[in-house]
Amino acid sequence: MESLPPARRRQLRTWVPAPGSARLQAHGSQAESDPLLDLASNDYLGLNRHPVLIAAAQAELERSGVGAGGSRLVSGSRPVHGALEAELADWLGRDRVLLFPSGFQANLAAISALADRHCTVLADRLIHHSLLVGVQASGARLKRFAHNDLNAVKELLESCRNRNPDQPLLVVTESLFSMEGTSPALMELTALCRQHRARLLVDEAHALGVLGPAGRGLAYGLEGVTMISGTFGKAFGSGGAFLATDTKLGEVLLQSSGAFRYTTALAPPLVAAALAALKLIRHHPDWGQQLVERSILWRDHLQAAGWQRPSGCGPILPLIVGADQAALDRQHQLEKAGLLTVAIRPPTVPEGTARLRLVLHRDLPDETLEVLLRALADG
CATH class of the missing domain: 3.40.640.10 (Type I PLP-dependent aspartate aminotransferase-like (Major domain))
Structure with missing residues (x-):
């Protein structure tokens, strides 16, 4: 464990649902008390608190x-x-x-x-x-x-x-x-x-x-x-x-x-x-297709903003950053903008492909994409 680089060391963070089903709030830390829009969990259809x-x-x-x-x-x-x-x-x-x-x-x-x-x-x-x-x-x-x-x-x-x-x-x-x-x-x-x-x-x-x-x-x-x-x-x-x-x-x-x-x-x-x-x-057989259509819109805008177009057409949009620490820095940057996403690093993904894993949910506010693009542009 002593040889594990700091940028690859995992930490547990505890979250509680905040008012509004698309937000999570860090538990146990005053410095992280502001609710964050959830772009990290796999609750694609927003049913967890339905x-x-x-x-x-x-x-x-x-x-x-x-x-x-x-x-x-x-x-x-x-x-x-x-x-x-x-x-x-x-x-x-x-x-x-x-x-x-x-x-x-x-x-x-x-x-x-x-x-x-x-x-x-x-x-x-x-x-x-x-x-x-x-x-x-x-x-x-x-x-x-x-x-x-x-x-x-x-x-x-x-x-x-x-x-x-x-x-x-x-x-x-x-x-x-x-x-x-x-x-x-x-x-x-x-x-x-x-x-x-x-x-x-x-x-x-x-x-x-x-x-x-x-x-x-x-x-x-x-x-x-x-x-x-x-x-x-x-x-x-x-x-x-x-x-x-x-x-x-x-x-x-x-x-x-x-x-x-x-x-x-x-x-x-x-x-x-x-x-x-x-x-x-x-x-509601159209829920999934609506989410797919939204994911295509997000991919279009991320590509237009200069990012490598996230692969696929579903609700998982990886933004490849490369280095472990750079991905962590991007994660913290988005948290300051009120967005929760997680830097995924090796061994979960291949070496040199650390990324932000953006996850779309059906109940995200319409302005979320604009907030994300603005936060990424500030980095």
Whole structure:
């Protein structure tokens, strides 16, 4: 730890919601007491403090208590768990959905169900750490390909099939990469996987609720996507996660997944809030597209102001700064202007690509972009 450079040392800061759902206030420091507009969290649709979600969580709290008290296979299952699983399966067009307490656990379970020591996993170089840990735990052989590079995937698939025609293959990617704001060409990727008899796992954590038809994610309706993982701690404004797949693999998860079996069930109030969020998202299928359109406007203005155009078209807009300390300086600069964003530094992102990760929310005031551009110009 002594060798860790000061500009790369992480610090915990505690926040409390301030009046107005788009603002957060630093807790415990008089010097940081002014509320800041939230451009950092993943609450894309602004549902975290939505009255419908709060009411649903409170009602379930009265019915079921704070926690489930046991795993789903012991005494932890509640009617609300089954209700959310069924609603999600219907919304996503999948046979089976299983809930998990966290996205990390869900991804571990997904890899364990789809790969073992006889399998080779081909993974995008920028996939989430939880997926890499899952591959390591499975004992599978890992081969990584350049970010969103279809040609690299094709070459790896062909090489694996030529070497061992019957070897199980699994391709792993995300539909919206959380630090890049980019998305793969999933239609072409699914075609490659079908051609080479490879399973495909897509982590939809950051896309669900925002991207794809009516916010159903970019994997929705694509033939050849074996399993998707998703979370409720982002656009759904709650907590917990899920896996969605076919009947056979759903039963494999239920019968053999340690990440599902040996953990206390997702807290019922969080489940109820996620179910309420899903119903709101289904009732407002245009919310995600509105956020996408706003993100394009922001990208246009940032590019016009001289910044490298943030990649992608979703609500995550990375502004590449380069050096760690320069990114931290930009973070503090924006905080002085009343905007909360966080400098993302290695090892979370590649060396030399420290950045500000700007995140759009549906409930940001209209003047936020003007404030941001003015603050960046002052630096």
